[in-house]
Amino acid sequence: MRVLLAPVFTAGAMAWQLIRGELRGSTPGHGLDELHDGAFEPGQARTVQVPAHRAKALARDIWHREWLGLLAIQQGCVQQMMEMAQQxxxxxxxxxxxxxxxxxxxxxxxxxxxxxxxxxxxxxxxALNESGFVDLLRARNRLHEGLALAANVAMQTFGGLGYMRDNGIEKRWRDVNHLRQQSGGALDMQLMSANWTFTKATATGAHA
Known part of the structure; x- marks a missing residue:
């Protein structure tokens, strides 16, 4: 059994839906760009209502952990590419x-x-708090851009051989660039950063 946590909106209010189901049709692929070939078949579902301030905090925590995980995976791919380029x-x-x-x-x-x-x-x-989340939100595009450029440079050290599957570096190059679009691309991050900062400033002004 697998559990999927998804945000839902009812009459303008945010809630969370816990869905139990099965993942079917997924097969190993050549790279991260081929992971999404399966389908989640929902079974039982339960909606959980939480106060607005807790809902925002929960969403922030989920996004924060996901971005940290994706960055760590992307960093690992580039680390492998650098080691391959050095060798x-x-x-x-x-x-x-x-x-x-x-x-x-x-x-x-x-x-x-x-x-x-x-x-x-x-x-x-x-740190898994509001400050750490905002810092990562603002830095994510810069970090992804730097890692993507590093992946391109690693490919360049191989010359034309880098594009061959036999060397393995082309897979990691595709993975790094694919990870840039996971959980929000560059434009998504800019819009979210502006909206999150605006919402926070508005809330602070209201309390003042």
Whole structure:
């Protein structure tokens, strides 16, 4: 049995629906972009009403944990890509020496490391509260953009070979870019950040 937690709205009020069901038709795919090939068949459902302030806090906590998890997965993909790029650049010869010795490749590896360090610093300082949520909400686009650029750089170290499935790096490249769209793309994050900040400011003004 599996449980799905979904927000529902009735007469303008937000509630949560706990749905028990089964996941059917899902088969392993080549990458994260092929995960959504199954279907959730709902069975029993129960609606849970909570006060407005608790509903917002619950939504915030769910989003926060999901974004942290997605960032950690994306970071792991890029970490693997950097390790693969380091190993490959230490073996591939060009211009009479391994390409790891070329300044351009050294800059690429440094850029990858910088993107990973940026994400690690944010993840290490995260707290599951309102402040941490707002910080991550504002930083998420920047972090995803940096990791996507790092993935592109890792692909470049392989040259044309990077596009071949045999090397495995193309799968991770697709995974990293797919994760950028999970739980909200760049525009979604901008709109949500503006709305969340506006709502918070309005509530603060009302209490004042």
């Amino acid at each position: 490959f650049s230490a073996l591939r010869f060009q211009g009479g020496r391994v390409i790891a010795g070329h300044p351009a490749v050294q800059i690429m590896l440094a850029d990858m490391q910088a993107a990973l360090t940026d994400v690690r610093i944010v993840l290490a300082g995260q």
